[in-house]
Amino acid sequence: MSAGGLGLVAGSGLTGLEPPRGGWQLLRRHGAEYELPHRIDHVANMRSLRDAGCDRVLAIGSVGGLRVELGPGTLVCPDDFIALDAAPLTALAGAAAHRVPGFDRSWRRQVVDALDAVGLEARDGGVYWQTRGPRLETPAEVRTVAPHAEVIGMTVASECVAAGELGLSYAALCQVDNLANGIGEQELTLDQIAANRDRNRGALLAMLERILPLLA
DSSP: OSSSSEEEEOGGTTTTTTOOOEEEEETTTTTTTTOGGGGHHHHHHHHHHHTTTTEEEEEEEEEEEEESSSSOEEEESSSSOTTTTTTTSSSGGGGGGOOOOOOOHHHHHHHHHHHHTTOOOEEEEEEEEEEOOOOOOOHHHHHHGGGGOOOEEESSHHHHHHHHHTTEEEEEEEEEEEEOOTTTTSSOOHHHHHHHHHHHHHHHHHHHHHHHHHHO
């Protein structure tokens, strides 16, 4: 493992809960007042982790599943993303901002191996499609993106870009809290998403308690 520090980014699935504490830096992506996804300052967040001595980041994201088999409770460790309409952001200036983004392969593999070591199942790989938010997607929009990705969310891709620009290795674990709008047989509601998230929280906390000591 790296000698540098680990940064844990807690997403909306951990709002109101106390994530495990230990040899890592905790950052709440949405802040104390729950900043909406399109207003999060990803560069400032990642810079704060770097300045705290972190060299790698494990991000927790709440997502919608774009496949029926990726239903609520599924854990996905994506290996690529699509964010074509994401708001422009960069921590760099000039030609340096033209860089190749992406999840850190070696660090992502360590995360997947840690899950395997403690007997936890996660989908190894998949494409994360980022939308701007804060609204959810329409069924027609979901049908457009579903052939090209496994999960859909509003934050992880931009966060990954900012982290990479600042020299931080970045990997994400995405908890599916709902099937994306139109994928499931039932009409999607916010109450349904909240209920699924509440049911998933215990497993999410237990997962972090088991893998964070291995990764830190």
